[in-house]
Amino acid sequence: MSKAKDNPLFTSKVNNSENRKNIPLTEKDVLIICEGKADKVFLEKLGQYNQINEYEVWSAGGINNFPTKFDAGVANFLINKKPHLILLIADAGPDPNKTLKNIVGQLSVGIKKKSLNFPQSCCEIASNEGYPAVKIHLLPNCNEKGALETLCYSVLKEKNPEIDECIRKYAKCTNTFETWSIEQKDKAYVQCFIASTYPKDPNKSLRYYLEESDKNFNFNHAKLEPLVNVIRNSLEEARQQAD
Numbered sequence: 001m002s003k004a005k006d007n008p009l010f011t012s013k014v015n016n017s018e019n020r021k022n023i024p025l026t027e028k029d030v031l032i033i034c035e036g037k038a039d040k041v042f043l044e045k046l047g048q049y050n051q052i053n054e055y056e057v058w059s060a061g062g063i064n065n066f067p068t069k070f071d072a073g074v075a076n077f078l079i080n081k082k083p084h085l086i087l088l089i090a091d092a093g094p095d096p097n098k099t100l101k102n103i104v105g106q107l108s109v110g111i112k113k114k115s116l117n118f119p120q121s122c123c124e125i126a127s128n129e130g131y132p133a134v135k136i137h138l139l140p141n142c143n144e145k146g147a148l149e150t151l152c153y154s155v156l157k158e159k160n161p162e163i164d165e166c167i168r169k170y171a172k173c174t175n176t177f178e179t180w181s182i183e184q185k186d187k188a189y190v191q192c193f194i195a196s197t198y199p200k201d202p203n204k205s206l207r208y209y210l211e212e213s214d215k216n217f218n219f220n221h222a223k224l225e226p227l228v229n230v231i232r233n234s235l236e237e238a239r240q241q242a243d
Helices: 011-015 017-021 037-049 063-080 096-108 148-159 161-174 182-197 206-212 222-242
Strands: 030-034 055-059 085-091 126-128 131-139
Touching: 030 037, 030 063, 030 222, 037 055, 037 148, 037 206, 037 222, 055 063, 055 222, 063 085, 063 096, 063 131, 085 096, 085 222, 096 131, 131 148, 131 222, 148 161, 148 182, 148 206, 148 222, 161 182, 182 206
Parallel strands: 030 055, 030 085, 085 131
Antiparallel strands: 126 131
């Protein structure tokens, strides 16, 4: 990778002392930018349980804020020579292809990013001379419809299949889920599951449930292996970018 110090992209922003104070620094090879706080907790714990500690996770506070965090990640590279790869992780939603195009569109519209390459498919690596490589992964697994909750519920329901059966019966009785997307259904299923298994606070959100219930969620589950592999591969790709 070429040196970034003479590259005009972001240079004025980075050299401004006030802006430098506002740029969070990372020493990690891979920076993961995710949508929300639940995603951040999930991805951090996933790394802890799988002995992966070479990445850092930033929550963007929504997919529409990806460009702001992405800018900060690139600026961080110009200051700190890291990260070598920025991995954006988002919910696939009802149309994974549309979601990916939306992310790429948001990242590429800014004048300051016109010379950067962006991936055109899930988990494709887009290399950039003098800048971090860029990669996008969609939850639950690239081209599958759904969200973080889809992945989490696939793990939760296996430990308590009887609860899953009751939740699905409830959903059928209400007649409200029939037109819902997979993402919407799984968000509802997860909340119902937490309400029925967490007497300490049945109204607990997924974020806090994951923070406090290590024994109730299996971060080493086989369903999570594809995501773990995406992260491991990203780390290897980041090292290659650094060479």
